[in-house]
Amino acid sequence: MPKTIYDIAKEAGVSIATVSRVFNSSNSVKESTREKILKIADDLGYHPQAYAQGLASKKKNSIMLLVPVMSNYFFTEILRGTQDVLADENIELTILNINQEKGVFRQVEQIIKRQWADGYLLVSLHLSQQELQKLKRYKVPISLLDDHSTHFDSVSFNNEQGGYTATKYLLNKGYKRIVFLSGSKEALPNKERYKGYKKALAEFKIKPDESLYITGDSMDRDGFTEKNGYEAMCKIISLDEPGEAIFCTSDIKAVGALKAMNDANVRIPLISYDDLSISEYIGLSTISQPMYKMGCQATRHLLNRIDNYDIIICDHIHNPELIIRNSSEI
Amino acid sequence: MPKTIYDIAKEAGVSIATVSRVFNSSNSVKESTREKILKIADDLGYHPQAYAQGLASKKKNSIMLLVPVMSNYFFTEILRGTQDVLADENIELTILNINQEKGVFRQVEQIIKRQWADGYLLVSLHLSQQELQKLKRYKVPISLLDDHSTHFDSVSFNNEQGGYTATKYLLNKGYKRIVFLSGSKEALPNKERYKGYKKALAEFKIKPDESLYITGDSMDRDGFTEKNGYEAMCKIISLDEPGEAIFCTSDIKAVGALKAMNDANVRIPLISYDDLSISEYIGLSTISQPMYKMGCQATRHLLNRIDNYDIIICDHIHNPELIIRNSSEI
DNA sequence: CTGAAAGCGCTTACAG
């Protein structure tokens, strides 16, 4: 039922090769022929089928962005960067949501095997080095964002530094019992931020107190939810010795934590992590990361590698920045 | 370089037809042969190429979700619904971000022409009836979410009802000067909500006051940003007669509006729209819509139509629900 | 249970 290149060629009285040339902007087509074909194609609602083009040309002219959750500002900013870099490139961008419950590696490998795109941008997927190594054999352009590896181009944050900066600030203000309000303990960024937290404590000769490592009970999305933050804060409040300040590993959790404080009518200084668009408006002191810029970078890495698979591997690590607003200043 | 069906067939000593059958779960393959082929495929990292399969079988086994912005909870919930419906279907789901600045219709039509998927779920795209009519000729399964049409299956909200309910509540509390804190005046949902707002006023014999129709100056994302809400609220506060209550057309804008109130140290009752996940935690009274459920519905419509293009068109309109929390209760 | 062969809708040297 849908029109094919044959329909157009017949209608225009030319060969399919000529029609193909028109759509591949080869300049070796007579202007009048080109216009005629374009007109017919428009009338008939024709455009070359992506799948057939991909198969014949062995190029997909598309890249795929693989992400675990796309609920947040974090991802939106990255996407903005990617789209801006792609703007003059004539490359299509599709997004695939990876289900964290169903084996991240399996899903990623499957997509790559099926050759959906010319290259893949893996965002916040945190595969193990061993898994990344396995992906290497497909010899396909892959670029990592919010993840680090020697196998692929990567753009990542210095999470340890972020945890360190936030904690240090609190320590400098004189607080000693600082709570680490955590997400899932297994999540890599969480571990790294905890490292930074401990490093800062160490500088102040404070031993990390296990009972101050606290998370909520709701564990969907690795615990990065308002609900988890609320639950965690309730636990903190009911501690025998509640803690004098809080380093919270995400803004979304902080929203929950703030509510719990309000409900219980207590106020504990808090610094969180992400700098979502709402954070400015609810006065969160937080660690900010240059997400737009990183989206641009990671995308450029990918395009370069599609262009030439054998160029040297790039590895950018960005230092986050502490932004002080109300929540830390009591 | 990547392995093809020929490599596998040769290695296994069978024809490519047999290899193909294994991957299409045809049961007419000897168990031992199947296992052998699967083993070889796994060793060699082979899986049938999506594009070649699509071309040969004329089925993509994939659907595409077209959305304008995916920053919000709104979209995340819909996605959850879609994914849950797709869970046992063996259909891939890809997402395509539509750039509102670059001609929504043109982008959508292009995607459809190129035949990326077996069907398309259009979310919050608000094409005109005329444009939808044009898409009709491609005879391709399309399902609309947060949009209404007689041409395609659709699942939408009764925005007028939402605006009416919110405004009525405020009127019932005795407020007379009610501000309509708007997004872009051209946006369809905005218009519909405004209709409901006026309808409620009419019941109270109040003439809509033009000077109470207020929006901010930042107009990215159709004005649905914290910043726009903040700006609008500043205008409201500096009104000669400020208004006794506010109906705000989105929670994100309300976040900005609340901050502006705080900064100016005023408190005006406010009801907003969306019920994002944070809204509960910051005490927003708001209009809530069953997004997860609607994502499920729209996806089922689409699958049914892919199954049989000629079934009768479905049209669900959902009534939103008012949820009272702090922001409206001063 | 398996294979040979046609065909899906394109692109792209090659030749003119």
Added chain:
DNA sequence: CTGAAAGCGCTTACAG
């Protein structure tokens, strides 16, 4: 500037 033809990597009747 244009066409004939091979080929991309699969699926799927058809035949056995």
